[in-house]
Amino acid sequence: MTTTHARTTPPMISTGEATAILPTETTAPIKVIGTEAIRETFDDLCIQQAINSRTAPGVTDVVLNPDAHCGYGAPVGCVMVSPSHVYPGPVGVDIKCSMSLLQLDVPADVIEDRKTRRALIAAICKRTPTGAGKGQRSVPNGRRVNRTLGMQAVIEGASESVCEQLGIPSNWADRCEDSFHVGHDDTRDALASRLDWLTDQRHMTNFSDKMTQLGSYGGGNHFGECEVVEIGDDDRSKSVAETFGLRDGKVAFLSHCGSRGFGHNLASGQFKALQEKFSRWNIPLPAGDRQLVYAPLGSEEANHYLDDMALGANFATVNHLLINALVLEAFQEVIPGTTGDLVYFISHNIARKEIVNNVPSWVHRKGATRAFPGGHHALVGTPFAHTGHPILLPGNPRDGSAVMVADEGAEQSCFSVNHGAGRVLGRKQAKRTLDQSTIDSELEDHDILSNCRFYPKDEAPAAYKDFNEVLASVKKAGLASEVARLKARFVIKDASKADD
Template sequence: MDTINPNLRISGPATATIDVGDAHSPITVIGNDAIRQTFDDQTIQQAINSRLAPGVTDVVLNPDAHVGYGAPVGCVMLSPTHVYPGPVGVDIKCSMSLLQTDIPADEIVSQTVRRKLIQAIGKRVPSGAGRGQRHVPKSRPVDGRLGFQLTTEGASKNVLKKLGIPKAWADRCEDWHHTAPDGSSDTLAARLEFLGRNRDSLDRLESKYRQLGSYGGGNHFGEAEVVRFAKDQASREVAQSFGLRDGHVAFLSHCGSRGLGHDLAMGQFRSLKTSFQKQGLAFPAGDPQLVYADARSDEGRLYLCDMAMGANFATVNHLMINQLVLEAFREVFPSVRGELVYFISHNIVRQEQVGQQLQWVHRKGATRAFPARHPGLQRTPFAETGHPILLPGNPRDGSSVMVALPGAERSAFSVNHGAGRRMSRTKAKKMLDQHQIDTELMNHDILSNCRQYPRDEAPDAYKDFNQVLASVEQAGLATEVARLEAKFVIKDGAPADD
């Protein structure tokens, strides 16, 4: 890392800073020496560009950081005045959720049982870019009226009732709904009516509503896990308070706002770029992917409205997937019971109190990490413990449930959102061997719905997850309370490119 950026200053075993000039606070870097070596020149340059962008006061680089859209994936960017679509990205509110069941681990030892579960889920939850309800026989139909309602209301009681989702699950969401900047859902409704003002645009919106309850392609997945509690008693107690069950089956999901969020985000990028060009404004570092708006301006308010609608769709999409997965488990285990542990996002901008200032906190591939007694957790089930942090690793090495420590304040109460890529998709497809990938998963007794596991999603395409977790713990940001061991994986069913 020292050879990548000469301005790096080591400040702890897993913390460092990058100086960007006397007039600006340095970039905070979270990562031990092994992780710092994974940050390439372009990732560092994107972090510097983000820190020097107008209105930005702080940037945090997490251990999973790699090249992203304008700003690195795996970064946190703070501004009291401006909003940046790039550090949210096109998959608005891409998120993690975890469903805990009462099925003991030994009940899914049989590969035959696991294949039945994979098939049952596949009949209810489609996966892959552009796929929606019409591709599977047992999904939930969503018409234009219900799609409009959930996009503007989020996981309201009426929406959950219509979809057959337990109302209590809304309390297990980081945010069960998002409103316009004026605090109103009616403003979102007016905006959505405007976006669907003609037949073609309305038809396109309704086609995106029908993707509710589906995984996308790429790094989206569903994964059956066995929960293994940490060994120390304090961590075990926290895990139990979250609703986790040691030695039992859980289901972890990673997806976002699907085609609806993508369309809303791309529309905003086009609109803001046009506004910049008309005004003759320069893009930060000459990069149009770092286009921005004053949060109080008309452009800023419109972006926040569109982001809120994408976020609402993502929230209900996750809850719908979890309900469908639970129904699939009941096809194989009729008496199974399951509860949502938590739903948490990692592609969003939220207004939060950071220190003495109210800031727009952009988390791009970064996860909120509020510790016990944080004001933002008042009147939630997690006020006295901190909320669950869901960190996906890879099927081979597992995933993690963590809880924040008071030290998370130094990273704007944020941690990484997973392992982070160490290879581009193109490089992974060229460098990694398909037979070796599939054999390794088989040797670890991990099944998949894919004929061949996607090469660009193989465990070796990602950073060393244990080093990533070690960085978080060594920096004093969070501690692990449970590890999740994969037993089968649901991915985009298309075979990897040859």
């Protein structure tokens, strides 16, 4: 679905079939990735947020990806680079919202029977709760996470000890973009000290309850999705897929979630603290937007934010790995003898320290995915040094999702691509305009099952951009190539909201 808008913001200037620039009055232009059809989906607020972000203090680069839409201060679907400042807005309230993919050895025909898929949905839902506030206490077959283990997890991330206690295969840590995060001074001690302080604060008195959310999806656009892997028939796709551990015609499981209530508490506390300081010190806000508060690197405020972001990111990492371990258990319950391995775990809401234009910088990816090609210095010593790492891009159940790999051209976008399809309808608009029976019948026509009695209107395929056009933008811009398509067989969403 493509929506056109009358422009009141500066026009984008095409520089290629799927690239453009967006000028500002005071800085170098914003880089835009997207075909003409995709660029028409960027509304004025999205474009204005991109301009506000580019002209904010210390920002050297902004990239607008094809899935871009308005977000919190900065657009969702953008990359924002600064060597001197950190910005909470371009990370957002769901710190390290991420994707992970579990490859199973189950042939597709084994789950063709709808009763088998229903049994799998039930077995997974007994282990991985969905819905705001839901945690492991609300399911019978989950993991019990006490306060002590929760503290260790957010300080250490996917350490060998944390993985062992939670029943997570320790080698899965090698399949993570980042299996752990450290504090502002590159130590765990900074995180331990910060956590001690945080747990005495009013907004973190529910810390123990938030730790019980490890191993859960939450609500909104988060999901678990059973897939069938279809690897491309070209030689490169087959070779890269082998390195990734993808298996053609076999079942895989794709997950999307983040740092849950813990991350939200951390981010909300940071926004409140920084906004109060801007107000007290009478510091001008970028474009007058309270959501674009920032902290100069080296300041106490920046150190606190980086520590809080790392704590939330460690929670998200362990959360994903635990979900995958629980999903594997569920498959083993229904299909005895099932084995599985993690393909990759990668974030799309994080700030990472990277080299951009030969300058050490903080790359803020808000709804954007890292895309390092083979030969990138940061991949040395990883399983993906020669191929580039997996890029996991969710589309929608009808059109599938994609596994891609970066090409050399990714350098032009600060080694980043989109994080999915991107919304074309706001949640309220989707609920108001989309037809429930049409949504449900479309999934039924594609033989896609769900744990929801009624699939959420605001998560329907029609609420999102044309996924194939989004992928075409990435390919035509020379950023990445598709390795495999993932075809949905069932979806797990927040059933409590869907059934309201």
